[in-house]
Amino acid sequence: MSIDALPAQSAAAIKSGRRELRSEMLHELVRSKTFMVGAGIILFWVLAAVLGPTLVPQDPYAQNLNLINHAPSSAHWFGTDQLGRDMFARVIVGARDILIVAPLATLIGTVLGTGLGLVMGYFRGVTDDIISRFVEAFLALPVVIIAILGVVALGPSNGTVIAVIGIIFAPLIARTVRSAVLLERELDYVAAARLRGERSPYIMFVEILPNVLSPVMVEFTVRLGYAVFAIVTLSFLGFGIQPPSPNWGLEIATNYGVVAAGYWWEVLFDALAIATLVVGVNMVANSIEQVIEA
Amino acid sequence: MSADALTVEHVEVAYRVRRREQLVLRDVSFHVARGESYGLVGESGCGKSTMALAIVRYLARNGYVRSGAISIDGNDVLALGQEQLRQLRASTVSMVYQEPGRALNPSINVGRQVAEVYEIAGVGHKQALERAEQMLAKVQISDPSGVMDRYPHQLSGGMLQRAVIAMALASEPSLLILDEPTTALDATVEAEVLELIQGLRSEFNTSLLFISHNLAVIAKMCDRVGVLYAGELVEEGPALEVFQDPRHPYTVGLLRCIPRRDATRGRHRLDTIAGFLPPPGAEVSGCIFADRCGLVQERCRTEDPPLYEIGGGRGSRCHFHELAQTLPRTIDLDDSAGDGEGNGAPAPDRAQPVIRARNVSKTFHQSGHAVRGLAGVDVDILAGETLGLVGESGSGKTTLARVLMGLTASDPGGTVELDEAPLSALAAGRTIVQEKALQIVFQNPDSALNRRHSVRRLISRSLSKLGGYAGEQLNDRLLALIRSVNLSERYLPMRPSQLSGGLKQRVAIARAFAGDPRIVVCDEPTSALDVSVQAAILNLLTDLQRDEHVAYLFISHDLGVVQYLADRIAVLYLGRVMEIGPAEEVFAGPQHPYTEALLSAVPRLDDLGRQRITLQGEIPSAADPPSGCPFHTRCPRKIGEICETTEPDLLEESPGHQIRCHIPLPELRRLQIDEGPVESSAKPAG
Numbered sequence: 017m018s019i020d021a022l023p024a025q026s027a028a029a030i031k032s033g034r035r036e037l038r039s040e041m042l043h044e045l046v047r048s049k050t051f052m053v054g055a056g057i058i059l060f061w062v063l064a065a066v067l068g069p070t071l072v073p074q075d076p077y078a079q080n081l082n083l084i085n086h087a088p089s090s091a092h093w094f095g096t097d098q099l100g101r102d103m104f105a106r107v108i109v110g111a112r113d114i115l116i117v118a119p120l121a122t123l124i125g126t127v128l129g130t131g132l133g134l135v136m137g138y139f140r141g142v143t144d145d146i147i148s149r150f151v152e153a154f155l156a157l158p159v160v161i162i163a164i165l166g167v168v169a170l171g172p173s174n175g176t177v178i179a180v181i182g183i184i185f186a187p188l189i190a191r192t193v194r195s196a197v198l199l200e201r202e203l204d205y206v207a208a209a210r211l212r213g214e215r216s217p218y219i220m221f222v223e224i225l226p227n228v229l230s231p232v233m234v235e236f237t238v239r240l241g242y243a244v245f246a247i248v249t250l251s252f253l254g255f256g257i258q259p260p261s262p263n264w265g266l267e268i269a270t271n272y273g274v275v276a277a278g279y280w281w282e283v284l285f286d287a288l289a290i291a292t293l294v295v296g297v298n299m300v301a302n303s304i305e306q307v308i309e310a
Numbered sequence: 311m312s313a314d315a316l317t318v319e320h321v322e323v324a325y326r327v328r329r330r331e332q333l334v335l336r337d338v339s340f341h342v343a344r345g346e347s348y349g350l351v352g353e354s355g356c357g358k359s360t361m362a363l364a365i366v367r368y369l370a371r372n373g374y375v376r377s378g379a380i381s382i383d384g385n386d387v388l389a390l391g392q393e394q395l396r397q398l399r400a401s402t403v404s405m406v407y408q409e410p411g412r413a414l415n416p417s418i419n420v421g422r423q424v425a426e427v428y429e430i431a432g433v434g435h436k437q438a439l440e441r442a443e444q445m446l447a448k449v450q451i452s453d454p455s456g457v458m459d460r461y462p463h464q465l466s467g468g469m470l471q472r473a474v475i476a477m478a479l480a481s482e483p484s485l486l487i488l489d490e491p492t493t494a495l496d497a498t499v500e501a502e503v504l505e506l507i508q509g510l511r512s513e514f515n516t517s518l519l520f521i522s523h524n525l526a527v528i529a530k531m532c533d534r535v536g537v538l539y540a541g542e543l544v545e546e547g548p549a550l551e552v553f554q555d556p557r558h559p560y561t562v563g564l565l566r567c568i569p570r571r572d573a574t575r576g577r578h579r580l581d582t583i584a585g586f587l588p589p590p591g592a593e594v595s596g597c598i599f600a601d602r603c604g605l606v607q608e609r610c611r612t613e614d615p616p617l618y619e620i621g622g623g624r625g626s627r628c629h630f631h632e633l634a635q636t637l638p639r640t641i642d643l644d645d646s647a648g649d650g651e652g653n654g655a656p657a658p659d660r661a662q663p664v665i666r667a668r669n670v671s672k673t674f675h676q677s678g679h680a681v682r683g684l685a686g687v688d689v690d691i692l693a694g695e696t697l698g699l700v701g702e703s704g705s706g707k708t709t710l711a712r713v714l715m716g717l718t719a720s721d722p723g724g725t726v727e728l729d730e731a732p733l734s735a736l737a738a739g740r741t742i743v744q745e746k747a748l749q750i751v752f753q754n755p756d757s758a759l760n761r762r763h764s765v766r767r768l769i770s771r772s773l774s775k776l777g778g779y780a781g782e783q784l785n786d787r788l789l790a791l792i793r794s795v796n797l798s799e800r801y802l803p804m805r806p807s808q809l810s811g812g813l814k815q816r817v818a819i820a821r822a823f824a825g826d827p828r829i830v831v832c833d834e835p836t837s838a839l840d841v842s843v844q845a846a847i848l849n850l851l852t853d854l855q856r857d858e859h860v861a862y863l864f865i866s867h868d869l870g871v872v873q874y875l876a877d878r879i880a881v882l883y884l885g886r887v888m889e890i891g892p893a894e895e896v897f898a899g900p901q902h903p904y905t906e907a908l909l910s911a912v913p914r915l916d917d918l919g920r921q922r923i924t925l926q927g928e929i930p931s932a933a934d935p936p937s938g939c940p941f942h943t944r945c946p947r948k949i950g951e952i953c954e955t956t957e958p959d960l961l962e963e964s965p966g967h968q969i970r971c972h973i974p975l976p977e978l979r980r981l982q983i984d985e986g987p988v989e990s991s992a993k994p995a996g
Contacts, residue, residue, distance in 0.1 A: 040328060204758035207717050208821070210737050212775040213745050226762035 044307045054299025057292050065112040074102035076109045076262050085279050095281035097271060106262040107285050113174065113263050114293070117256075118243040121178045125185025125243075126236045132186060133193025134220045134228075138201055144194070151187040159184055159246065163255045177256045181246050185239050192235050196228040230308045237301035244294050264290050314381075315485045315517035316342040316365065321378030323357070323364050323541075325590070332591025333376070334360050335541045336598070339617075342485065347511065347518040349532030349549060351525055353564075353840040354811075355587050357541040358521045362489050365519070366403055367395060383484050400430055404478035408490040410470035414462040420446075420473050421458030427480035445476045448513075450506060452927065466928045468499035472506065479514055486511075487519045492527065496702040497867060498925045501911040504531060505924060523840065525568065526913040529553050534623070537561050540588050540598045543617065547624030553915055555635075557626040559603045562637045567845040569874035571916050574893075575696075575852045580845035580874070586810060597629070604638045605630055663690040664747075664829050664861050665714065670724035672709050672885070681933045683709040684720070684885040691829055696855065696862040698876030698893065700869060700908065704929045706885040707865045711831045714863070715750050716740055729828070746776045746825035753834040755814035759806040759821075765792075766802040769820050776825025794857070795820045795850060812843035816850065823854060829861040836871065848875060869912050873897055878966070881905050884932055884940040887960065891967030900979040902969045903947040939972065947981065949973055 045051045064071075074092070080100035088095040094103035132151075136144045159180075166180040200206065201224065209219050250256050251265030259266065264286040271282035323335040335357045342348040350358050363369045365380055367387055380387040383402050390398060407413050414423060421442055428438035439458070446454035449472040462470060471491060478486055488507070492500035504527065511518060520531050528535055528549060535549040537558065545558035556562045566581035573580075585602035588594060597603070597610040609629055617625040620632075628634060672684040684706045691697050699707050712718040714726060716737030726733045728747055734740050740748075752758035759768055770788055773779045779787050789799065795816045806814050815835060822830050832851065836844040848871065855862065866872050872879060873893060880890040881902060889902040896905060907925045925944045930936055936943045942953040952972050960968040963975050971978065 044328070204752040204754065205760040207715075208750070208752070208758055210717070211715060211745060211748075211750065212772050212825075213737075213742060214775065223760055227760065 041307050045303060048303045048306070050299045051303035054296045054301075054303065057296030058300060061111045061115060061289075061293050061296070064108045065115040068109045068112060072102070072105035072108050074105045076101060076105035077260060078102070085274065085277075085282070087279075088281050094285045095279075097267075097282050098274060098279075103281060103285055106267060107264070107289050110262040110264050110267065110286070110289065111293075113257060113261065114244060114247055117174050117177055117181075117247050118240060121181035121247065122185060122236060122240045122243045124178060124182030125239060126189055126232060128182060128186035129189025129235075130193050130225070130228075130232055132190035134197055134225060136190060137194040137197025138216065138220050138224065140198070140201075147190075151190060154187050159249075160253065163250050163253070167255050172255050172258060174257050177247055177250050180250065180255075181243055184246070185243070189232070189235050189239065192231055193228055196231050197224055200224050200227050234301070234305045234308055237297065237304050241294050241297040241301060244290065244297060248290050314341045315344050315346070315383060316348075316519060317379075317381050318361070318365070319379045321361075321364065321380060322376040323360055323369065323373060324376050325370070326372045326374075327591070330591065333541065334373075334590050335364070338378075338538075338541070338543050340536050340543060340546060342517050342519055344484070344517055345515055346534065347520060347532045349528035349535040350519065350521045350538055351523065351528045351535055352538035353523060353587070353842065355540075355590070356538040358523075358538055359489055360541075361538070362405065362487050362519065362521055365487065366399060366405060401481050402483055403485045403487065404481060404483040405487040405489065406471070406474050406478050406491045408493050410467060410474045410494070411462060413474050414470060416462050419459055419461050420465070424458075424473065424477050424480060427477055431481060442476075442480070445480050446473065448510070449473070449476045449479075451476075466499075467495050468503060468928050471495060471499075471503055475503075475507065475510070479510060479516070482514060483516060485519065486516045487521070489521045490523070491520075493522070493524070496928070497869075497911040498702055498907060499928055500527075501913070501924050502926065504913075507531065524913075525553065525564065525841075526915045529915055530913045537564075540592075540594075541590075542598050542627060544599065544627045545625065546617070547622065551622065551624065557620055557624065557631040557634045558599075558628045559605050559634050559637045560599050562634050563602075563604075564842060565915070567841045568915060569845075569848070569870050571870075571873070571914060573874050575848070575875050578874075579852075580849055582846040582849065583842040597627070599628075605633060605636070662693045664693050664729060665689070665691040665863075666725075666727040666730070667710075667714065668725050668727075670710070670713055670726060671721040672706075672713055672718060673721050676933070679933045681931075682885050682935065683932060684713065685935075686724075687882075687885070687887055689880060689887065689890070691861050691863055692878075693828070694855070694859045694861055695877045696864050696875050698872035698879040699863060699865045699882060700867065700872055700879060701882035702908075702929050703867070704884075704932065705882040706932075707882055708833060709885070710882070711750065711833050711863065711865055715748060715831060742776070747828040748831070749776075749822040749825065749827040749829075750831040750833065751815070751818050751822050751835045754838050755811065755818045756806065758818050759814060761806050764803050764805055765797075765809075765817050768806075768817060769824060772821045772824035791820050791824065794823070794854065796846075810843070811839050812846060815839065815843075815847055819847075819850065819854070823858065823860075826858065827860055829863065831863045831865070833865045834867065835864075837866065837868065844871070851875070869909060870914060881908070884929065884935050886940060886970065887968075888941065888971075889967075889969045890960070891963070891969075895964065895967045899982045900963065900969070900975060901982060902941075902971050903945050903973075903978075904941050906982060907944075907946065939970070947973060947978075 078101060083096045083100035084098060086092060086096045092102050092104065094107060097103055132147065136147050162184060163180045166176050170176040170179065206219060206223060209223050247256065248265035251263050252269045254269065257263050257266065259270065267286045268283050275283050318341065319339050321335055321338045322333060324331045324333045338361065340348065350361060352358050360369070360373065364375055365382070365387065375388055382398065385398055385402070387398070414420070421439060424442035424445055425438040428441050429435065433441065443454050443458055446457055451457050451469055451472045457465065457469065457473070465473065492503050495503060508531065520528065522528050532549045534547065535552050536543045537545040537552070537560065539560045545552060545556065545561050552561065553565065556565060563581065563583040567583065569580060583602055588598065588601070596612050597615050600606045600610040603610065607630070613629070615627045615629045617627050618631055619625055626634070667687060667689045670684055670687045671682065674681040674683055687710060699710065701707050709718065713720045716733065716735065719735040728744055733744060737745065766788070769791060770784060773784050773787055773791070777787060792799065792802070797813065797816050797820065801809065801813065806817070809817070836847050839847065851862065852875070854860065864872065864875055876893045878891060879893050879896045881888045881904060883904050888904050889896060897909070911924065925946070927944055930943055938954045938956050939958055942948050945953065949972060958970050958972045960970045961975065963969050969975065
């Protein structure tokens, strides 16, 4: 049943309608437990990233050869690592790295992918065919191969990780955007724009883009979870930031050898950090998707 | 109680939307007697479909019956358990929806789907298939055994709806609910399906609950009718009496919105219903129609009117039902500025064509097939006139509009001239002056307006691109423009989703007029709107034409609207102009047999008793058009072999009135005017 009339008398109500819709979506989100838990987890890690160094009792870089491989205790909640550094400090401070790299990488991927998807969907035909083949070929390459190529070209650093993940995500997002654009371009408002002499870039970015932002938004949050995961993997393989910086993936890589010797805490807490952040992001992504598509 | 096929007593249905309860049906009571056909009529959003879904307990998950009782054939629907409910739906009640294509499973052939109904009733597999075929024959599908093996996408809309009706009737239900069963179909197909339903109804002795927004269809199909407004049954009674002597101001207003047969825009202005439907769940004290009623008095605001019994089985939910007929007309001061009663249409300047299209063809290529969307169309549109373009879907109306607009390139060989200067085939190759001169109002404003842009932005952009306005001047022009389409300034910051359908279409019209066009193509601009809104839009288009001296190419499947608005009419069939001429002459006859069929297919309230001719079958595929006269496969007046072999020329019947038919015109005149209509004897196509 479609209701397509509004009362004439309530001008003010109509005026605030747009804000109302947005705030209703917010309300819906706030009401969702999934969202609140996810947002709580993310908030925790954001605080850790911003305030971490000032909060933690120990210096994450301070080595102490008298404290090598100590189990968790009241002095060192998460224990110490092979160089006697405090694991709690390193896990908390390690959040900064990933919380900068993951959103940036995802953002770059989203912007590139959206642009690409708009071009593919809008021009269709030969342009779409050519770009699509490249995208498919690119998607066939394993992430690690692209990462190695990136490291060879740019050297191991966070910048490299951002670039590599951005480039890997772009085609995935482009495909989503393309299919949304294919539907939009058939609508009459695109024809109307053409009939008043608008150029293609205007139609793509001013007319069509705002209408495909919802799927882009969903895609961004979903990809963010994958980005955390991918970054950790790349750091684990040694493509990202180099020691002695605290970094979850890197730390697992350097310490996993000693788990067999019983020093489980040197890996467990980094792994838990990764898991909570990924789960938190996915919970938020899920609830945003539900609200937008409802 | 068991005497009635359906009783609905004091039913209230609400939806829970974002944790708030929205009441959509308020205290609705009616009953459908055995063998009776009951119509529910009302505009969109009044609760018709909700009623139908509540009856079969198939409301959306957030909807529920708050109070009241519903019983089908004596069974209390609301008290049934899941299994009993399934039994009831399987055997006692069936439903037919608006979109036949969506009611069938696309991956199962039609035969199996119909047979399934019998299998559920316990019939063996083989026998079920046999009975399915018999049922398909009963709904007069051509080639039933062939249809059995076909999949839904291989059938046309009319055939699909027949198949759905066959399924619905297979269980021999005592109640058949039809929710806008013909709204998605062409007028000619609608006429056939309605006739089929009438026939089957008596054969199966089924009671009907017929839901439609189309008053004329209800009047034709139903014994009694209930008028729904904002979830309340405001008037009830025998169909013909209600429509001839309405006793509720809403019914009166609704009926006045429909263009009458003798009305033209030059002489009559259409009545509208002011204001809007209250939003769902609105708290209303007193009469729900009070805000829009021209007869409103103090009592209406405070006291909710009951359904007054007014004799003859009729009821009206109006305190002043005996005065309903005196409802004042809603012609405001601005409107009466025209000459006298009418809209004061301008006299078109006959000498000067704005658009001259010659030999315009369009061939689409679909998986190796050449589909001729348009075949050698010649059309002139004169300055300041309205040319109505009619025909069934698939006849090429929209293709012609898109070719003229430059949204689709026509085949080489044809020409389109604007003010005697040739137009480039595509809009991109046209000059700004040409783009300004030629604008369009699309059918669906939801698609035509960018939903992320505000009204201000939507119109301003056209003003700056087409009108060349900027700054203060743009703002002045913007205000003048929205005033000319009767929009108020407060809508400027809103987005389309916050506007009703009629307001959206006004924005689209304002945008089309931003560059002072010479001709505006209106592609079914009112078909997505309710009749009361349609009337206001038609009045607006007439006012704008009078003030701006603009020409319209007005495309519509609604002949009533075209007759009201058009100076001249062109009838398209399979991409060819079958007839073109002044509106009065085309409607009065002699006419092309296709025009005659189109005219008689449309049920009209002021013409219910008229004998009708029906076309059989549907418009043939443009990929494989019939040889000779393209209409010969369905023509009720086919004269012989010549129709199959030779395509007739457009012959001049009188100055400016041309007909493409082999029957000599004096003969056509004699057949149509002196002898009256004939039944089609042609074989159904497809």
